[in-house]
Amino acid sequence: MTLMRRQLGILTRRYAACTAGDPLTVLLLVAQAPFIGWLCTFVWADAGRETDSLYFVMALSSVWFGCINACREVVRERAIVERERFFGLSLPAYVGSKFAVLAGIGLVQVVLMQAAIEWAMALKGPFLVQTATMFGCTLAGMGLGLFISALSKSQERAVGAIPLLILPQILFSEVTLPERYHGDTMSLLENFMPAHWGFQAIRELAAADIDWGVVAGGLLALGAQTLVLGALAVVALIPRRDV
Numbered sequence: 001m002t003l004m005r006r007q008l009g010i011l012t013r014r015y016a017a018c019t020a021g022d023p024l025t026v027l028l029l030v031a032q033a034p035f036i037g038w039l040c041t042f043v044w045a046d047a048g049r050e051t052d053s054l055y056f057v058m059a060l061s062s063v064w065f066g067c068i069n070a071c072r073e074v075v076r077e078r079a080i081v082e083r084e085r086f087f088g089l090s091l092p093a094y095v096g097s098k099f100a101v102l103a104g105i106g107l108v109q110v111v112l113m114q115a116a117i118e119w120a121m122a123l124k125g126p127f128l129v130q131t132a133t134m135f136g137c138t139l140a141g142m143g144l145g146l147f148i149s150a151l152s153k154s155q156e157r158a159v160g161a162i163p164l165l166i167l168p169q170i171l172f173s174e175v176t177l178p179e180r181y182h183g184d185t186m187s188l189l190e191n192f193m194p195a196h197w198g199f200q201a202i203r204e205l206a207a208a209d210i211d212w213g214v215v216a217g218g219l220l221a222l223g224a225q226t227l228v229l230g231a232l233a234v235v236a237l238i239p240r241r242d243v
Contacts, residue, residue: 004090011097019101026105029069033109036061037116050124052203056175058117059198060166062134065109066141067148067165069102071158074149074233081237091234098146099139099230106138125205129215133201136222140194143229150236169195197221 019026044054074081074095081094114131117123123130144165145158152158170176172189173196182190190196201218204211 007093033112037113041120055202062137063141066138067145070145110134137198140225146233
């Protein structure tokens with residue numbers, strides 16, 4: 001455990017330095033957040049108020065940030081990972097270092113998008129709890145992106161898989177199909193979608209009388225999904241002959 005913590009620190013510093021060495025990519029990732037926020041204010045400006053669909057877009061966009069940030073980060077280093085495993089590289093520490101650095105970028109993205117929407121529309125609900133919920137969506141999306149990246153054979157395949165990860169978030173949601181029309185299968189699949197839990201929590205935060213149990217349930221579900229997807233990313237990095 002001590003060795004893994006030591007490796008986590010070293011790998012996090014190394015990955016942070018590599019990320020800082022490519023400021024243009026970081027800038028492009030961060031810049032999409034206020035742009036999406038501005039698009040939201042543009043679309044909902046005529047309505048003059050928040051709607052459930054806006055809350056869903058906020059949750060879905062947060063998942064998108066995590067997915068797109070992480071989807072190339074493992075596959076492009078696969079050769080390095082396989083070589084360093086012979087020298088005792090801890091795969092949990094490696095995946096953890098990705099989470100540590102990308103989480104910082106994701107938090108900036110969430111705050112910028114939220115601030116852009118807040119500036120124009122004055123969102124209802126506690127700002128910081130709303131931030132935490134959207135950040136939870138980003139972390140779950142990050143786990144999903146890292147898992148796909150660990151499974152992919154090339155960066156192109158990893159990026160190409162992102163629409164296939166985002167589309168079910170939309171299809172299996174009560175925004176697309178009202179809950180009264182959900183069958184058992186639909187209701188089950190919806191529970192596996194990070195955007196669903198983020199939407200539930202953000203919508204509840206805008207209520208006049210907040211049910212904190214719903215908010216806490218959403219945050220716990222997002223945390224559990226992040227942990228499970230992170231663990232799956234680690235397992236996917238293990239060569240099959242070692243499984």
